[in-house]
Amino acid sequence: MVSVDISGTDPALRMDVIHPRWVRVTHWINAVAILMMITSGWRVYNASPLFPFLFPDSITIGGWLAGALLWHFAAMWVVVVNGIVYVTLGILTGRFRRKLLPIRPAEVVADIKAALSGNLSHDDLSAYNAVQRLLYLGVILAGAVVVASGLAIWKPVQLQELTMLFGDYEGARYVHFFAMAAIVGFLAIHIVMALLVPKSLRAMISGR
Numbered sequence: 001m002v003s004v005d006i007s008g009t010d011p012a013l014r015m016d017v018i019h020p021r022w023v024r025v026t027h028w029i030n031a032v033a034i035l036m037m038i039t040s041g042w043r044v045y046n047a048s049p050l051f052p053f054l055f056p057d058s059i060t061i062g063g064w065l066a067g068a069l070l071w072h073f074a075a076m077w078v079v080v081v082n083g084i085v086y087v088t089l090g091i092l093t094g095r096f097r098r099k100l101l102p103i104r105p106a107e108v109v110a111d112i113k114a115a116l117s118g119n120l121s122h123d124d125l126s127a128y129n130a131v132q133r134l135l136y137l138g139v140i141l142a143g144a145v146v147v148a149s150g151l152a153i154w155k156p157v158q159l160q161e162l163t164m165l166f167g168d169y170e171g172a173r174y175v176h177f178f179a180m181a182a183i184v185g186f187l188a189i190h191i192v193m194a195l196l197v198p199k200s201l202r203a204m205i206s207g208r
């Protein structure tokens, strides 16, 4: 007779939840909204560049400055509300403490060496290695900086104390740009890693 484990308690059949639903939902909402923010932000940058280069129009959205600003602000609300939900639950459920801490420099160096020599194990998806922990915590902090500097640029008069934190309006623009660059750098590594270890991508979709 075939037995079916409807209780989900048979250890042979049970697969532990690696990413609870709230992590997966906030992660994918964030991924779409951040891509909108980056590509519309590049269009806004092109209207008044800080450096002697422009982003190709073909990789931007919004069509023109005003259109890009509409996309940027629409996605900004999604990123901020979704980010507050993710960070609050990350702290309250203890996930950040369990999964992202501690970060020990010696472990980061050892894991980078292991990764470069192709010896970094991805067998246990339930625990992040030291480099992942550093990158995830880093991108969460970069997200906080990009939002704070963005608010400083958006309302430099009403939020002048915040703007002063970055020196001045121009300073806030540079910080905003470099925080964006850090997020794009993170994403380049993050997406390549997700494709190289497809089971990690499956876990971020199904949870298991």
Ligand code: HEM
Residues within 6 Å of the ligand: 023, 027, 030, 031, 032, 034, 035, 095, 099, 125, 136, 137, 139, 140, 143, 183, 187, 190, 191, 194, 200, 201, 202, 203, 204
């Ligand atoms: C198409 C884009 C993206 C893909 C394919 C992707 C894929 C993944 C995967 C597979 C994981 C799980 C990693 C593992 O279990 O080893 C993950 C986790 C994570 N991703 Fe992404 N991601 C994307 C976009 C983003 C963006 C835009 C951000 C932030 C700017 C981000 C931040 C994170 C963070 C912080 C985690 C850890 C979440 C936690 O455990 O609480 N991802 N991502």
